[in-house]
Amino acid sequence: MFESNQFHYTDGALSCDQLSLDGLAATYGTPLFVTSKKTLVQSYRSFEQAFADLPHFTCYSVKANFNLSVIRTFAELGAGCDVNSGGELYRALQAGVAPEKIIFAGVGKKPQEIEYALQSGVLMLKVESIPELRSIDRIAALQGKTASVAIRINPNVTAETHPYITTGDSKEKFGIDEGELPELFTLIRQLKHVSLVGLDMHIGSQIFDPEYYVAAVTKLLDIFESAKSLGFAIEFLDIGGGFPVTYDPLKEATPIEQFARKLIVMLKPAGVKVIFEPGRYLVANASALVTRVLYRKRNHTGKEFFVVDAGMTELIRPALYQAHHEILSVTPHERTIVADVVGPVCESSDFFARHREIEAAEEGELLAVMSAGAYAAVMGSNYNGRLRPAEVMVDGSDVRLIRKRETYEQLVQNELLS
Numbered sequence: 001m002f003e004s005n006q007f008h009y010t011d012g013a014l015s016c017d018q019l020s021l022d023g024l025a026a027t028y029g030t031p032l033f034v035t036s037k038k039t040l041v042q043s044y045r046s047f048e049q050a051f052a053d054l055p056h057f058t059c060y061s062v063k064a065n066f067n068l069s070v071i072r073t074f075a076e077l078g079a080g081c082d083v084n085s086g087g088e089l090y091r092a093l094q095a096g097v098a099p100e101k102i103i104f105a106g107v108g109k110k111p112q113e114i115e116y117a118l119q120s121g122v123l124m125l126k127v128e129s130i131p132e133l134r135s136i137d138r139i140a141a142l143q144g145k146t147a148s149v150a151i152r153i154n155p156n157v158t159a160e161t162h163p164y165i166t167t168g169d170s171k172e173k174f175g176i177d178e179g180e181l182p183e184l185f186t187l188i189r190q191l192k193h194v195s196l197v198g199l200d201m202h203i204g205s206q207i208f209d210p211e212y213y214v215a216a217v218t219k220l221l222d223i224f225e226s227a228k229s230l231g232f233a234i235e236f237l238d239i240g241g242g243f244p245v246t247y248d249p250l251k252e253a254t255p256i257e258q259f260a261r262k263l264i265v266m267l268k269p270a271g272v273k274v275i276f277e278p279g280r281y282l283v284a285n286a287s288a289l290v291t292r293v294l295y296r297k298r299n300h301t302g303k304e305f306f307v308v309d310a311g312m313t314e315l316i317r318p319a320l321y322q323a324h325h326e327i328l329s330v331t332p333h334e335r336t337i338v339a340d341v342v343g344p345v346c347e348s349s350d351f352f353a354r355h356r357e358i359e360a361a362e363e364g365e366l367l368a369v370m371s372a373g374a375y376a377a378v379m380g381s382n383y384n385g386r387l388r389p390a391e392v393m394v395d396g397s398d399v400r401l402i403r404k405r406e407t408y409e410q411l412v413q414n415e416l417l418s
């Protein structure tokens with residue numbers, strides 16, 4: 001049984017903190033994302049505690065879960081934000097994050113986004129290519145500003161994770177190759193409206209082995225030394241995110257302390273402020289996706305299915321990354337069956353689990369797809385005319401609606417009949 005943090009069985013029902021998921025589904029309908037505020041706070045605190053001995057600044061990576069209330073929860077705890085687009089910057093500002101705590105990233109920043117970031121007064125922009133550096137300089141000049149920039153370095157470390165979530169490999173589109181750095185350093189000196197304040201890396205996501213960080217940070221520190229010897233006053237070393245979480249109790253994530261132990265000894269002597277950008281680590285296990293069993297059926301081979309009212313439009317990770325999510329019956333059942341749990345979307349990849357032992361919940365009962373806090377709602381879509389679900393945040397016995405369920409009217413509101 002996978003009960004994580006604030007999700008546990010109380011009085012015969014799976015609950016979040018002090019509220020049963022049954023009750024929440026009755027009030028708010030399904031599918032429903034239920035987020036535990038206490039879990040958000042606990043994961044942030046555990047991260048901060050692990051790195052307490054290192055002067056650092058934690059920037060929540062908004063793309064993992066961009067709900068305004070989630071962003072605000074971390075902002076209130078003192079975190080900054082890592083944003084990846086103008087839209088995410090807008091979200092972070094709306095959530096009340098101070099601009100000087102926001103890092104603006106993104107492989108392909110449009111001129112309007114660069115303008116917006118500079119106007120907002122973000123802490124720094126990450127640079128992912130030489131032409132982009134020139135754009136930032138040009139736009140900063142127009143605004144009569146000097147843009148603080150960090151170079152995103154591609155450390156050419158292939159972290160062992162799902163191929164779609166490795167980002168620090170030289171095959172990938174992210175960052176600037178080491179070989180280009182001399183040219184970049186020369187250019188930065190010539191340009192009048194950019195100031196190099198940081199070096200940055202991000203090697204991927206859900207990385208279990210700290211050695212990948214060690215390898216990449218070794219390179220980053222080498223580059224830091226060369227930048228210093230060239231006279232650059234680097235204030236920040238940004239290590240990115242990627243810290244792992246447990247989705248499957250049989251594959252427990254490496255504790256954050258093991259990453260901290262290795263990274264602190266390497267980074268402390270550099271004497272700069274280290275930036276971390278955890279996303280998944282902070283939010284993955286804080287939410288469950290609550291879904292109703294619409295039908296149970298069996299095909300001619302005897303294979304059983306739970307057809308539920310949530311699907312890949314709410315949580316695409318199983319389809320996209322073959323990701324594992326635990327599935328619990330909100331009302332416990334002794335009996336289990338081996339079945340597929342599938343959604344209503346017209347795609348064969350629309351499933352949450354295949355050939356999985358699941359408690360024998362009846363039609364009309366609820367299942368909870370666990371660990372649905374990261375890269376879930378944010379990747380939602382309206383495919384098949386699906387309405388984006390409601391989201392609630394639970395804190396003790398208090399519950400807040402943090403996203404209203406979409407309506408049919410909203411589905412078509414931007415379209416024009418011609």
Ligand SMILES: *Cc1c(COP(=O)(O)O)cnc(C)c1O
Nearest residue numbers: 061202205241242277278279280
């Ligand atoms: C996605 C991303 C993160 C967060 O990654 P997690 O695996 O969710 O921690 C951090 N930094 C950058 C640059 C990213 O693209």
